[in-house]
Amino acid sequence: MVSQAFDYDLAIVGAGVGGHGAALHAVSCGLKTAIIEAADMGGTCVNRGCIPSKALLAAAGRVRELRNADHLKALGIQVKSVEFDRGTIANHAANIVSKLRGDLTNSLKRLGVDIIQGWGKVAGSQKLTIATDTGEKTITAKDIILAPGSIPWVPPGIEIDGKTVFTSDDGIKLESLPPWVAIIGSGYIGLEFSDVYSALGCEITMIEALPELMPGFDRDIAKIAERILITPRDIETKVGVLAQKVIPGSPVVIELADAKTKEVVDVLEVDACLVATGRIPYTQNLGLESVGVETDRRGFIPVNDKLAVLSAGEPVPHLWAIGDATGKMMLAHAASAQGIATVENICGRDRIVDYRSIPAAAFTHPEISFVGLTETAAKELGKEEGFEVAAVRTYFKGNSKAIAEGEADGIAKVVYRKDTGEVLGVHIIGLHASDLIHEASNAIAIRQSVQSLAYLVHAHPTLSEVLDEAYKRAAGHG
Ligand SMILES: Cc1cc2nc3c(=O)[nH]c(=O)nc-3n(C[C@H](O)[C@H](O)[C@H](O)COP(=O)(O)OP(=O)(O)OC[C@H]3O[C@@H](n4cnc5c(N)ncnc54)[C@H](O)[C@@H]3O)c2cc1C
Numbered sequence: 001m002v003s004q005a006f007d008y009d010l011a012i013v014g015a016g017v018g019g020h021g022a023a024l025h026a027v028s029c030g031l032k033t034a035i036i037e038a039a040d041m042g043g044t045c046v047n048r049g050c051i052p053s054k055a056l057l058a059a060a061g062r063v064r065e066l067r068n069a070d071h072l073k074a075l076g077i078q079v080k081s082v083e084f085d086r087g088t089i090a091n092h093a094a095n096i097v098s099k100l101r102g103d104l105t106n107s108l109k110r111l112g113v114d115i116i117q118g119w120g121k122v123a124g125s126q127k128l129t130i131a132t133d134t135g136e137k138t139i140t141a142k143d144i145i146l147a148p149g150s151i152p153w154v155p156p157g158i159e160i161d162g163k164t165v166f167t168s169d170d171g172i173k174l175e176s177l178p179p180w181v182a183i184i185g186s187g188y189i190g191l192e193f194s195d196v197y198s199a200l201g202c203e204i205t206m207i208e209a210l211p212e213l214m215p216g217f218d219r220d221i222a223k224i225a226e227r228i229l230i231t232p233r234d235i236e237t238k239v240g241v242l243a244q245k246v247i248p249g250s251p252v253v254i255e256l257a258d259a260k261t262k263e264v265v266d267v268l269e270v271d272a273c274l275v276a277t278g279r280i281p282y283t284q285n286l287g288l289e290s291v292g293v294e295t296d297r298r299g300f301i302p303v304n305d306k307l308a309v310l311s312a313g314e315p316v317p318h319l320w321a322i323g324d325a326t327g328k329m330m331l332a333h334a335a336s337a338q339g340i341a342t343v344e345n346i347c348g349r350d351r352i353v354d355y356r357s358i359p360a361a362a363f364t365h366p367e368i369s370f371v372g373l374t375e376t377a378a379k380e381l382g383k384e385e386g387f388e389v390a391a392v393r394t395y396f397k398g399n400s401k402a403i404a405e406g407e408a409d410g411i412a413k414v415v416y417r418k419d420t421g422e423v424l425g426v427h428i429i430g431l432h433a434s435d436l437i438h439e440a441s442n443a444i445a446i447r448q449s450v451q452s453l454a455y456l457v458h459a460h461p462t463l464s465e466v467l468d469e470a471y472k473r474a475a476g477h478g
């Protein structure tokens, strides 16, 4: 399919995971496609997010394991001493980034996607301008997908110097291992970095404005996560306090205020500070005004279920948005799922993304994962829609494989409707939780009940039996 009146069938602004996923699917649907990228091909995930952070976590996880003398001794293993080299760990992450960035770029080139390096802006209906190194270029496309992603949010009062006070963008480079690091925020980034830093010998103070740590997670899971990932480690926590002022330097000075009264309650002097207080959409200077689109209060691009961009509540013809900039779920796989769905909609095959069945994971040691609703959210929905909610828990310490591994900390929790048995949410903390979650995700995608899931057979002995047991218990099988 090549539209005669346009330069391209599809032009995508932003070559992150969302834009890349959309481009690959567009090619498979026969669309002549261009992708516009102002900075690094691969966006946040490949360059500053998922990939380098998982590389750091992989190295740090091994150091943690090899230094856990009691655990190794129980398996009959003795390791005299474990040394690591910070620089080599940092290079491991940087090398993976450049390899994956190259692979991603080549995959697009091989498929015939035109890559245009520059800043893309909507310039009216079905038209983009691109500020390139060699001047401004205008292209037309039958459809346009905006996938500009997100950037770290730094609260007012916090000064970043990129060396002593930094966001994940710089933290990911692991340029130093400061003896004492303050981490502001106990969300995904705070948790994952605390796992890396604590394994590599840094002392941590974790600061969270809300009254409880890990506010985004199911309450039971957050409590157990605190017991496993925080309390036994060199991590001090301060909850219900705002990091209201952070001044870079040596030392870094952090003014903590009561989150409610805003009165200063403490002043910390630490060696470094990671600011992990959330991310905001990167939607300024995107030319949205040229088609009458206003971002919401927080800067997200308004979209409908089909990911069409909205102006005053109505879809703007041929303009779509995906990924972090839509604020639906700030996850790489959610961005690419949205990209694929959008291309389907462009091709006239209606498709909406089922956010309920998209899993999420924090790659700590052990991992945390979940899909669907927390128990609290499920109960709220139950109240609105008139059904009751139940939850069952099973424990890794009752799982033969986890016991054999000597890593039996953790639980799985299944939240379901009492009347129909439909699974509404699954939450896991424990060994390989990020892989285990997918069978639950698939079950939610087809709205399966605990009664039918309880009859599925799981290989023995595997960690997946933690979920098997939960489904059976929920279905009343024992
Ligand atoms: C430290 C960290 C760890 C993470 N770990 C995970 C993880 O383990 N799993 C997971 O699922 N998610 C993870 N995420 C989140 C994940 O990185 C994002 O959800 C994902 O990158 C979003 O993809 P996107 O395509 O929407 O945007 P992005 O990846 O942000 O890409 C957007 C791209 O658009 C470009 N751009 C923006 N505006 C323009 C313009 N006007 N013209 C041209 N180009 C433009 C940008 O330069 C950028 O390259 C992590 C994030 C961070 C920060």
Ligand SMILES: NC(=O)c1ccc[n+]([C@@H]2O[C@H](COP(=O)([O-])OP(=O)(O)OC[C@H]3O[C@@H](n4cnc5c(N)ncnc54)[C@H](O)[C@@H]3O)[C@@H](O)[C@H]2O)c1
Pocket: 155, 184, 185, 186, 187, 188, 189, 190, 192, 207, 208, 209, 210, 214, 215, 216, 241, 242, 243, 244, 276, 277, 278, 279, 329, 330, 331, 360, 361, 362, 363
């Ligand atoms: N494994 C993964 O999938 C993964 C990993 C990293 C990042 N991400 C994505 O990146 C996004 C951003 O991660 P994040 O951890 O920065 O955000 P987050 O929203 O998960 O957590 C931010 C935390 O900071 C707290 N906070 C905000 N301002 C504060 C202040 N002034 N003082 C003290 N606490 C404060 C918030 O209450 C919140 O708990 C996530 O939403 C996630 O989608 C995903």
